């Protein structure tokens with residue numbers, strides 16, 4: 001399996017169980033479908049898949065994405081938004097655009113497609129991520145996904161403006177037909193494997209996406225990228241040695257800070273992925289750890 005870690009679900013599950021225990025004596029709660037399944041989906045899923053707030057967030061993000069690209073292509077940019085070989089977190093360098101045609105590069109899962117069926121299965125069973133089940137999902141789940149609000153409209157407008165829409169996803173190359181079907185039937189295509197849809201195993205190995213980005217940016221001037229994880233923009237952010245706060249700081253300073261909303265567009269995913277980790281001291285700076293002094 002190529003999908004990033006899903007430790008978040010465990011945390012949300014624990015939060016949910018704590019919440020159920022607290023509310024059981026206060027108010028009636030929905031009955032679980034089986035003795036082992038929770039009464040409600042985890043909080044992150046309630047937000048991402050159930051809330052109007054999440055719909056508004058992604059529509060707002062895709063409007064900004066579309067508008068940025070339509071403006072950027074009016075005056076040919078010198079550089080692509082793909083990092084060049086040799087770039088570091090301290091010193092970004094960008095692939096020059098030359099005269100290549102314009103493209104945008106997007107992640108798939110929780111960037112353009114919501115994996116409603118898979119997440120339902122995980123939530124209702126209380127199981128955490130496992131690779132064989134995800135593989136079965138890639139093979140059989142095309143009917144139980146939905147486009148993220150805002151994506152179809154924005155990508156249609158970009159195609160009409162002559163921009164090529166390319167997906168770079170860690171879904172498996174062997175499931176190309178099924179992933180293409182999921183994208184196409186949700187209004188996100190048309191896609192063609194190894195031309196406008198790049199999958200894990202197409203170039204190099206593993207879940208790193210830089211090699212695929214390099215191939216794409218040899219063919220196109222990439223004017224914007226979209227994702228729900230930092231690795232959708234550069235593998236540099238997934239260096240094992242990066243601690244939680246270091247990773248946050250790397251994404252939020254200097255030339256990288258200047259990319260958000262201006263070539264790099266991040267979509268919220270509080271359900272799974274490398275964003276969901278960290279202990280109290282990682283999440284809360286030492287000088288901000290207030291404790292209630294009492295009355």
Ligand SMILES: [Mg+2]
Nearest residue numbers: 107109110228
């Ligand atoms: Mg994703």
